[in-house]
Amino acid sequence: MRVFIAEDDVRSRRMLRHMIEHVPGYEVMGEAKDGEELIAGVLREKPDTVLVDIDMPLLNGMEAVKACKRLQPDLQVIFTTGHKEYAIEAFRVHAIDYIVKPIERDRLYAALEHSAQLLRSRQPIGKSMMIKQHQQMIFVPLEEILFIERAERKAVIHTVQRKYELNEALAKLEDTLDARFVSSHRSYLINLEALERIETAGQHYKAYFKNYTEAAKISKHKLAELQKYKAM
CATH class of the missing domain: 3.40.50.2300 (Response regulator)
Incomplete structure (x- = not known):
């Protein structure tokens, strides 16, 4: 290089x-x-x-x-x-x-x-999300983000390589994302382009992503909306 x-x-x-x-x-x-x-x-x-x-x-x-x-x-x-x-x-x-x-x-x-x-x-x-970690600014390309979840009072950003924790509300982070990210649950935002499959899990569903073991939740009333987006 x-x-x-x-x-x-x-x-x-x-x-x-x-x-x-x-x-x-x-x-x-x-x-x-x-x-x-x-x-x-x-x-x-x-x-x-x-x-x-x-x-x-x-x-x-x-x-x-x-x-x-x-x-x-x-x-x-x-x-x-x-x-x-x-x-x-x-x-x-x-x-x-x-x-x-x-x-x-x-x-x-x-x-x-x-x-x-x-x-x-x-x-x-392309577009990136700026994340402050240990007094450093890290720019994470949006295409690398699989999903974001709310965990207690923090937002956890999942990528294949690592996780990032932020003291931000999901609603505020959603404003920095583009159309490929949608709400799948009140505590989850998922990247539709990275979505590999959806499986049932009791009263809700789980979204799985390529080369990643952890899953995001999908609520029942959001499933039809996600299917509509995926079909577009």
Whole structure:
């Protein structure tokens, strides 16, 4: 995977290059110390992924990324920054991750692996859900979410790889989702595109998903509605 680094601090650039070059399959194509150099580097090198600091001279990282995305819409962006307050804006430009400094090696590798998986599958970068976990902002593509359940006062987001817990109401999360997600039960939202089968379970039904053992509940009065959606 071709990676480009945009960071105004020379020591941070060296650290990032050092960490990336020790991982097979990743190649650092170039570096930039400001936003204008980032744009020129993306035009010249056509990287798959850029690691971008936000607070850079001449043109900040956020504005430079917006320009880069106009030139190369499929460019994957990972922000590496000391600022937490730009996470919402990063979400709007479809960044695949937002890492707050100091950068941990495992955290960086996880973001790069996510980028590599998208590249291998040639999967376009679509809408994501922004999740705050341990002072970090994680962007989870909606297509990876199987279902969301209410558990006590928390919302649990189920993906094949892991679960995420949020202190959010289901109704509030539903506003951030698209038409593929529907309410199957007062405590569940399910991704119809990921639904594999429905089985009876006493007074209700269970929804099962590919490559995942846990199931979501479907209430009787929601079953007909789900069947209608699946038939569309």
